[in-house]
Amino acid sequence: MNMPPESGNSRAAADRSPAVRRAKNRLFHWLSVAVACCSVGVLLTLLTVIGLRGFRHLDLGFLTSAPSRHAAEAGMGPAIWGSVWICLTCTLCALPIGVGTAIFLEEYRPVSVVGRKIFGLIQLNITNLAGVPSIVYGILGLTVFVQWFGVAGHANEPLFTIGQKWYDSFIDETGQALLVRVSGRDAPEVSVSESLEYRSESGRPATVQVTPEAEIAPVRTAIDTFAETLTDALSDVIEPGSNLSAEATAGLVIDALRTVALPTDDRPHAAMVDRWASLAMQASGQTGRDYRRAMRAVKTAVYTEMSKAALPNVLSAKAAATRTDRKAFYYVQIPFGRGVLAGGLTLMLVVLPVLIVSAQEALRGVPSSLRQGSLALGATRWQTIYRMTLPAAIPGIMTGAILSISRAIGEAAPILIIAGIVFIRFTPHHLMDEFTAMPLQIFDWAGRPQEDFHDVAAAGILVLLGVLLTFNATAVLLRHKYQRGNQ
Amino acid sequence: MQNNKHTHRVAAAPSLQQPDHRSSEVRPASGESSDESSEFHCTLTAENLNAWYGDFHALHDITIEIPNRRVTALIGPSGCGKSTFLRWINRMNDLVPKARAAGRLELRGTDLLDRLLDVVDLRRRVGMVFQKPNPFPKSVFDNVAFGPRLHSRYSRNQLDEIVERSLRQAALWDEVKDRLGKSALQLSGGQQQRLCIARAIAVGPDVLLMDEPCSALDPKSTRRIEELIAELRKQYTILIVTHNMQQAARVSDLTGFFCEGRLVEVGLTGHIFTNPTRKETEDYISGRFG
Incomplete structure (x- = not known):
């Protein structure tokens, strides 16, 4: 504070008159206010624009x-x-x-x-x-x-996983997708006759027998043959283009069934005939009076019913198994x-x-x-x-x-x-x-x-x-x- | 008085003695035998103790014997090494980078300068009270129970007992017994310092180090602490660093005068203050320097 050169001090003192100092003080006060307003202004403009544009969608x-x-x-x-x-x-x-x-x-x-x-x-x-x-x-x-x-494989083919389950998925006879648990990505395809836990798309667990195609094929052929025979018999009794009620269709189906032979060469049991007839009635009830659709519906219904009867709890491996995976919540891979x-x-x-x-x-x-x-x-x-x-x-x-x-x-x-x-x-x-x-x-x-x-x-x-x-x-x-x- | 003190020790024995046993297992102490006649023994001794902070030579050839269950005051101008000496006794200097010491410093035959010394065990036997009251930001109860909880698992009843006994010893019980659950930071400065003393004695130490314990307190609180020290000297070996020479004269049995890292003179307090043998001591005491 006690600087020796007095002359320099007095010259400086001439510059710093109270008025100038006050003016500078005021200038910088307002300058800082202006700068602060600038930044706040920019922010507010941004928020307003975004708010106006965005709030319509906001719900x-x-x-x-x-x-x-x-x-x-x-x-x-x-x-x-x-x-x-x-x-x-x-x-x-x-x-x-x-x-x-x-x-x-x-x-x-x-x-x-x-x-x-x-x-x-x-x-x-x-x-x-x-x-x-x-x-x-x-x-x-x-x-x-x-x-x-x-160093640990690719992300799509990880070296190590936990919490991943592999399934073979099939389409069963009713058209529902079934998942059969397999041990891993490279496990052999499910085809042997064995009881397996499966779960359907709807999450319903059950046990099915997975039978190789080779064993199922003869039965399936027999059923196919029967269905063909049935169709022929039906076309014999039902005229193309005819308008028939459901009851009439059922009656005709029963008549036709009585004439055809089962794959096993036996005549169908009365109970089976009744069942098929009711199926035919339902089918033609749903399809209305369209002859072709009624025929198809009857055939499908009979086919399904026969498959169930001939292959109880059998999951056909006819549909090619597709390997899919499900990941648990704790799934980890490296x-x-x-x-x-x-x-x-x-x-x-x-x-x-x-x-x-x-x-x-x-x-x-x-x-x-x-x-x-x-x-x-x-x-x-x-x-x-x-x-x-x-x-x-x-x-x-x-x-x-x-x-x-x-x-x-x-x-x-x-x-x-x-x-x-x-x-x-x-x-x-x-x-x-x-x-x-x-x-x-x-x-x-x-x-x-x-x-x-x-x-x-x-x-x-x-x-x-x-x-x-x-x-x-x-x-x-x-x-x-x-x-x-x-x- | 003598009787009173003995009953006190017995009452203190059951829960506080337990950690002591453990410590004596760790170290088959040669000092064990001296325990009975410890009243007139010096179990804390320094011989040619030198200490450095980096290149700074803080203590020069300190040789002193601290008597058991007496108050020893260390006086001297600032920066003379009193606190350094104190902080070597419980090895708080371990926290200071580049701090080192040579010579001999022993407590009951344990070499306190041993690098492999279990400082945790040492600090349980050597309590310390700091210049500024440093209560933990916890309740009064938790402050006192902090030490015991570190060393063993006590039941709530045992802890209650320890806390009450420690607070009574620190002459604080009557003032805080209704607010044990309140924050210790709400106490007054003097109460806080007594709380710190209660906290230090709750772990059952042999030696209490006090580093200018009254310098942040008003005269009234200072007097209470001094009364407390007079009370505590019956059970603990107390070393007190002070700048207040009247205080040293009032509370201590022995006084050591430090100057520039040297222990200039040590002797009975009465002797030092009335008839010092060294000129520096006389100068300092009569206020001619420092």
């Missing part, structure tokens, strides 16, 4: 329904669920790793010179990683999580493929540096007097961390975690690389399932040529903004509560 249906080729029906249900899935995986993986690393860096600082050098290096790396563009993490995630460096887990882990990479640094900050905020007090009572380092430091740092860690997770939700670039732009209409069912996420869905809509889809994209942005605001508000509330609790 419960939009939140729940699947994306569609028609803008009016498009919704972001799968995208919301996909975001929930990847953010949950991301959180569950990132929290323990991030907090653990922060504890390691803050609480287990080594005393030796070499150890401190290594720690400094790790710290520097983490701080630098926080600035790496997220698309880089996307490519890293693609190599590491999706493909496992290519490599992970373009699934939820790979997406979540990649997001974890994006989030981890920030999470670690904020957790470190929270741990550093715990007064060292508490730590020393605990250690002086004979607590081990872990006891001190577990009982003292961590509980005191939890609010700070939670705040950092929520803020970084909200970053993960809005992250599009790495997810784009992991998921690819796939049109997904379903919510994920397991960790390896394909997924889409909110930013991805918005990107997809915004990129379409139709103007209507741009409005849908605006609605999607509103939803995303809502979610992010909720997250950030939670973080702020948590911090406030923590600060109040501390006083």
Whole structure:
């Protein structure tokens, strides 16, 4: 303050007249207000435009329904669920790793010179990683999580799976699809005569005998022959083009049946004849008076009935077995493929540096007097961390975690690389399932040529903004509560 | 008085003795025999203790014997190594990077400078009270129960008993018995410091280290702590670092004067304050420097 050159001081004093200083003060005051207004103005304009465009589409249906080729029906249900899935995986993986690393860096600082050098290096790396563009993490995630460096097979032919069940599917005589469990992808086709658990499409479990085609064929031929004979007999008694009532048809069928022989060369039992007649009556009742359709219906009905009688509980292997798989909710494969887990882990990479640094900050905020007090009572380092430091740092860690997770939700670039732009209409069912996420869905809509889809994209942005605001508000509330609790 | 003290020890025995047994198993202590006549023994001894922080030589050839169940005050100007000496006794200096020590520092025959020493066990036997009251952000009860819970699993009744006994010993029970569940941060500064003392004695230590325990307190709270120290000296070996020479004169039996990392003089408090043998001591005590 007591500078010697008096002359310089007096010249400066001439510049700084009170009026000039006040004017400058006012100028910068208004300048900062103007700049602040600019940024708020831009934000408000953006929100207004998006709000006006998007809110038309915004309703419960939009939140729940699947994306569609028609803008009016498009919704972001799968995208919301996909975001929930990847953010949950991301959180569950990132929290323990991030907090653990922060504890390691803050609480287990080594005393030796070499150890401190290594720690400094790790710290520097983490701080630098926080600035790496997220698309880089996307490519890293693609190599590491999706493909496992290519050392464990391809995503479509994984080296290792858990929770995957293979089935051979058949079409049974009634036209229903049946699934027969087989041991694996490369298991021999189901063809031997054995009792097998199967379940139909409707989920009805039952036991059937799977009989090889060779054994079934003669019986089937016999039934075919009989059906042919029956048709011939029917065409003998029913004139083409005649209009007959159902009862009349049934009567004619019974007459015809009495004349034909069964495959076994026996005359049909009276009970069977009655049964077939009623079937014929039903069939012609349904088909009306169209002669051809009535004939076909009768033939099918009789054929089915005879098959059931001749081959009880037999699942014909006539239809070529198609091998399909069902994945349980705990399905895991290696490599992970373009699934939820790979997406979540990649997001974890994006989030981890920030999470670690904020957790470190929270741990550093715990007064060292508490730590020393605990250690002086004979607590081990872990006891001190577990009982003292961590509980005191939890609010700070939670705040950092929520803020970084909200970053993960809005992250599009790495997810784009992991998921690819796939049109997904379903919510994920397991960790390896394909997924889409909110930013991805918005990107997809915004990129379409139709103007209507741009409005849908605006609605999607509103939803995303809502979610992010909720997250950030939670973080702020948590911090406030923590600060109040501390006083 | 003598009787009273003995009944106190007996009452304290059942739950607090248990960890002691375990510690003596770990180390077949040569000090075990000295336990009976410990009143007049010195089980905490330093011989030619040198300590460094990096290149800074903080302690020079400290040789001192701390008598059992007496209050030993360490006085001296700031930065003279009093606290460093204290922090080597319970090895809190382990937390300081580049801190090292050489020489001999023994508690009941245990080498306290041994790199492989179980510091967790050591710190249970050597409690510490810090300059600034540092109650944990927990309830009063949980503060006192923190130490015992670290070392064993106690039933709720045992914990109640330990907490009440410790708080009574720290002359705090009557003030907090109705708000054991309240946060310790709501107590006054003096109460907080007594709570820290209660917390330290709840684990049943032999030695209590106090690092300027009253420097953050008002005179009234200071007096209460001093009264408490006078009470506690019947059971614990107490080392107290203080900047307040009147305090040292009031509470201690022995006084050591540190200056620039050296132990200039040590002797009976009365002797040091009235008739110091070294000139530096006299200068410091009479306020001519420091």
